[in-house]
Amino acid sequence: MTVEAGERAARAERVRAVASGLRDQRGALLPILHAVQAEFGHIDQADLPVLADVLNLSVAEVHGVVTFYSDFRNTSPGRVHLRICRAEACQAVGAEALAEHASAGLGVGFGETTADGAVTLDQVFCLGNCALGPTVQVGERLHGRVNPARLDAILAEAAR
Ligand code: FES
Known part of the structure; x- marks a missing residue:
């Protein structure tokens, strides 16, 4: 064998x-x-x-x-797993711009992993942190009031 x-x-x-x-x-x-x-x-x-x-x-x-169910993946996630909330409350405070920034910066769409296996980008619909949107989850950790610059900093930190 x-x-x-x-x-x-x-x-x-x-x-x-x-x-x-x-x-x-x-x-x-x-x-x-x-x-x-x-x-x-x-x-x-x-x-x-x-x-x-x-x-x-x-x-x-x-x-x-x-x-x-979009929760289930058919490939292994990257070393950093970024999930961006795209539900209504987060959308109302800039989640779409954040999603576009993440997708353009990483060069991947939702459900995809960067070619070097560093980051998987996923979308999620509510992380229970609606009052502090836009919300993202990196690994197990939630981050609120995330703007594009802050997202870059969070990802840089997570990659270390
Ligand atoms: S709508 Fe984004 S955390 Fe609830």
């Missing part, structure tokens, strides 16, 4: 174990997907048949759920 095939087999086994551990929950697919993504950074195409098998669903059903 090649190293790559061995890694694939090990991942499939681990995904099966995670899914088996949670499958008795109500609406088990979502918590399972979150758990797999938390462990591996993304949901791989190869995970779908394993999850379908454990949950007795079709691969198409699992695929439908994964692609419906």
Whole structure:
């Protein structure tokens, strides 16, 4: 077995174990997907048949759920994960300009990662910090009242 095939087999086994551990929950697919993504950074195409098998669903059903929710990624995120809130309250105070600044500065669109793997840009619709918008999340940390200059500083800090 090649190293790559061995890694694939090990991942499939681990995904099966995670899914088996949670499958008795109500609406088990979502918590399972979150758990797999938390462990591996993304949901791989190869995970779908394993999850379908454990949950007795079709691969198409699992695929439908994964692609419906923008929270699930099909590639690993960059070293810095930037999420910009584009919901109404943040939009009203400049989130769109901030989003355009981020996208132009990084040279990527939402859901994409810079070519060097440094930053993944994502959008999110409300981070629960509406009174202090525009809000962004970098990794686990929320930042409020972010303008373009401040965003650049936050990213520079996160990259260190
Ligand atoms: S609308 Fe942006 S944090 Fe709620």
